[in-house]
Amino acid sequence: MNSFRFTTPLVEGVIEKRNSQFTMTVNYEGRSVACHCPTTGRIGNLDVAGRPCLLSASADPGRKTPYTVEAISLNRPEDEAKSWIGIKQNAANRYVEHYLRNGGFSDMVGTNQDVQREKFLGASKLDFLVGNTYLEVKTPLQHLQVDIPEWVKTKKVTQFSSTDRMQRHVSELAGSLQAHERAILLCCFIYDNPGCKSHSGRQRRQRRRNMAGEFQDNAYRGDA
Numbered sequence: 001m002n003s004f005r006f007t008t009p010l011v012e013g014v015i016e017k018r019n020s021q022f023t024m025t026v027n028y029e030g031r032s033v034a035c036h037c038p039t040t041g042r043i044g045n046l047d048v049a050g051r052p053c054l055l056s057a058s059a060d061p062g063r064k065t066p067y068t069v070e071a072i073s074l075n076r077p078e079d080e081a082k083s084w085i086g087i088k089q090n091a092a093n094r095y096v097e098h099y100l101r102n103g104g105f106s107d108m109v110g111t112n113q114d115v116q117r118e119k120f121l122g123a124s125k126l127d128f129l130v131g132n133t134y135l136e137v138k139t140p141l142q143h144l145q146v147d148i149p150e151w152v153k154t155k156k157v158t159q160f161s162s163t164d165r166m167q168r169h170v171s172e173l174a175g176s177l178q179a180h181e182r183a184i185l186l187c188c189f190i191y192d193n194p195g196c197k198s199h200s201g202r203q204r205r206q207r208r209r210n211m212a213g214e215f216q217d218n219a220y221r222g223d224a
Contacts (some may be wrong), residue, residue, distance in 0.1 A: 044144035086190025
């Protein structure tokens, strides 16, 4: 499979502070630069000040924020080898589209299927239609499934759960599908998530049966 390539190489900086939902100040090459923050919500329970980050340069020379923060790291700034957490949630659609057009998810959507963007299913506009399978991409950042090193500052935050909203979304999608159609909610973690493991085909089928049974039980109780 062809690798995904950014238009220009990403450059590394260190976040000085998050100014608002939309901007961060980043130290890049010894100067403070106003950068676009692509996620308006919180990033786990992190205080991002002091975190290394990867920046992409804007193609618009007149933009007030010449760079976008694409990813952050829990490593120390001086560490040579770093792991990265992608925070540009809408970029996940580009990554998934690249994967689909290069034959990815063939066990879920088949092979040699037409990939169409932003197609309606009932009242909902979903990210992709691949053959007869609708695909909606979710990129959760409210809770990071990684160990936080002791040198990373954190904040006290209100616990957040989107389970009920996800169940309602699944129920709405299921009610809109025609007999020959399928829909998939795809959760994308743009980082190495130790909670996600590869399973055999038999394990995947058993998990789907278990999840379907749990959802039906919730729907029967009125929780869905």
